[in-house]
Amino acid sequence: MNDEDRDIVRAERDADPERFRNYFREPANEEAESVRSSGSSSTHDAPPSSRRTASMASRTFTRTSTQIEDNFMHYLDRHPTAIQRMQDHRLQHSQTVGSSKRAPVDTSQLPSFGGNKPYPPPLPPSEDYVVEFDGHDDPRHAMNWPTNKKLYVSAILIFDSLAATFASSVFSPAATFVEEEFGKSREVVVLCTSLFVLGYAIGPSIFAPMSELYGRKTPIVIAAFAFGIFNIGVAVAKDYQTLILCRFFAGLFGSCPLAVVAAVFADMYSNQYRGVAVTAFSGTVFNGPFMAPFIGGFIAKSYLGWRWCAYIPAFMGFTAGTLALLYQEESYGPVILVSKASELRRLTRNWGIHAKQEEVEVDLQELAVKNIARPLRILFTEPIVLLITIYMSFLYGLLYLSLTAYGIVFNQIYGFSLGVSGLPYFGLIVGVGIGIVLNLIDVPRYTKKLAANDNIPVPEWRLPIAMVGGITFTIGLFWFGWTAKASIPWIVPTLAGIFIGFGLFTVFLGCLNYIIDAYLMLAASAIAANTIMRSLAGAIFPLFATYMFDGIGIDWGMTLLGCFAALFIPMPFIFYFFGKRIRARSKFAPAPDIEKDKEKRRDEEESGGGGGSS
Known part of the structure; x- marks a missing residue:
């Protein structure tokens, strides 16, 4: 990971410290240890009266801090979306193109202020002038x-x-x-x-x-x-x-x-x-x-x-x-706040009021890094992203290759007229519809499972439906290829479209969600690389479809594609059983579920060790 990647990871940590507290345990402990050692050292060197005063002040501060934290946590318990929205906006701003820190301005190169006026003194801390949403109930959100x-x-x-x-x-x-x-x-x-x-x-x-x-x-x-x-x-x-x-x-x-x-x-x-x-x-x-x-x-x-x-x-x-x-x-939250800041400036005539988004400056180099360089680096260094992108690109290419295949089968083999030859596509539409329904049925189960795991996503939970989809998709390809004959009723290859459509949708959505859950704060870059590659496949596949089907026929052409699809069937299974190990070695995947497991094992070892010593 380079400095740009670390900036995003750091922003994610700052936006949601509770969720990612386990990743940064060591630095936090070192800092706390430093504070404790310096505090104990100064207390040891101070006279007794000072130590008593410091102790009383410490206890008072601790009680006050604890009370504030308790009240704040109580508020969050009642309004769990409040902090999440603040976190989202901070993270969104940190990932916006042009939001990285700029080099200091060389004041010697500034033009004169004009009117024989000196430059005014700097404004107070800009954070005091930054507008935010008004609590979790803000209707602007x-x-x-x-x-x-x-x-x-x-x-x-x-x-x-x-x-x-x-x-x-x-x-x-x-x-x-x-x-x-x-x-x-x-x-x-x-x-x-x-x-x-x-x-x-x-x-x-x-x-x-x-x-x-x-x-x-x-x-x-x-x-x-x-x-x-x-x-x-x-x-x-x-x-x-x-x-x-x-x-x-x-x-x-x-x-x-x-x-x-x-x-x-x-x-x-x-x-x-x-x-x-x-x-x-x-x-x-x-x-x-x-x-x-x-x-x-x-x-x-x-x-x-x-x-x-x-x-x-x-x-x-x-x-x-x-x-x-x-x-x-x-x-988009940051831009909503821009309009709010504009309204407040107009009403109050306080020109220092602004939104965080207004501090953004467009930088072409940063644009290239965030939208081209980082996605490609993740694509070619992360085996999960690379393999899933190859699979999804194959699926997306077949989606547009099917336009040629269906035209040949139902227009040329079965002799359907131009409009009627499009009706068999409803087999694919029905298959996609079944996939949508099954995904919607699965949403409540997944939500409960996520809540039971402290809202920490386990990416592998997304893969079972992709496992099924990969098998049905492959079956559909062989079925379509070997039943697309004039001697077999047209409805038979049409029904194969149900399997193809279901497989396309479920594998695609399952793999996409797997990338999102596995890469979290860098998911946008991973998906960008995925989008570029699968769109290229969608553009290329139709170019050779006619040559392939004219050369070896629909039956062997679909068999060839079915064999490639069969090679991909084990992929969701491999990631389901071994994905956690692969993610543990990744430089980009944060793996909060792995950290939770480590924390659990540490607690068990500590409790076991404590029990043994007593």
Whole structure:
């Protein structure tokens, strides 16, 4: 870990010292020992009267401190979210691009103050002027919004995400018409999908830090309208170069909700409900690409024509942007405090009042480190992140490769018309739906298990559903490949889609949650690396799909993919049984569950040793 990584770990510790007290036991003890030794030394050298006074003062201070701590802990017991929110905001600020400490300003290089005025004296400590939330009930805080407000904001964001993922695959059934109009081969037309998904790989590096600097609403609104504009560009394109260029930028701006929406849910929902919201959002991310071929096929072959496969996502983007502009309020705590500070400055005319976020300065070097260098370093030095990223990239690539496979099977083998050939995608949608339901059913059990473990997450608890999903996904691939024959009813390979969809969703969500729980304060960097790699896989897989299926057929092509999927089946099992040992050797994974086990063993050894000596 370098200095930047240690800064984040230190900020996490400072934000939640109770949760991470075991990591920093030695320095804390050394400091306490130093205080005790210096205190005892000074007391020993002092005269008796001074020692008595010091002793009385110490007892008085101890009683007062204890009383204050008791009152504070009582308050936290009654309002457990109060400290958590303060902790979240401190940590958010520490991880914001541009929030690191700056070198001292060289005053000799400053311009004159003007008007023959000397520079005024420095203000009192800036912390006195920093605005905060007004307790745990502050209505400005997104977690205190009314439930109906949270729900309609969530609906807007999920619709925005649906527009982006829907657009990623809606051109798949229109490929034939694009080939005819622009005189391009099928392999070249596949770039319409690949370049769109390539935009997914680049966009998060722009919109994630933007949401930390300017809040969640600004990038979502800007990206939604830009997404709509570039889809209009696709719809009116006069040449193929314009079409694929606009598709790329539509994907880049379409990646914004995929990168930011989960953060908005973290702003609005407590741990008790966040899992439900993220599961619903993840289901939309998967079902969007599966719904689009069905709708796009009917649009492309109708009197509207293939260009309306771009107009529809454009209108969805404009609608999402308008709804977000009118009804979505800012949910990011540090930016909410900026508006509060601005209001207080205007009302009080005290220009020193400010929010912590206003101290942030954008630094391109820091931007590169936090959004590119650190994610890649974690990716290639952490076996957990590397292996899970490879697995998830394979899954994400197959998600978009299935667009080609389903088109060949139901359009060419079974002879379905363009729109009807999209109906079998509902097998995949049903599979994802089953995965969503099972995850939602599991949320209360996981919440109780977490509470029983002092709210310390054990990452391996996330993996059982991924174990099942990996097996069903592999079965689905073999099933689909060897039943996609004209002599076998079309419903048989369609039903295989239930297994594929269920496996895709459960493995993806289980592995993603495993990374989040394992890396905690560095999870954003780990997920950033994961997002870049899987988006690249999603862009690359469709490029070789046609060559593979034309060369060895659907049966052997899906068998090859099924064999690769089978190689990944043991991975969740390995991490479930040995993940704790691997994390114990990690430089980046904090492993609070491991520290808790060590603490428990130390207590048992101490109690055992004490019993033996007596």
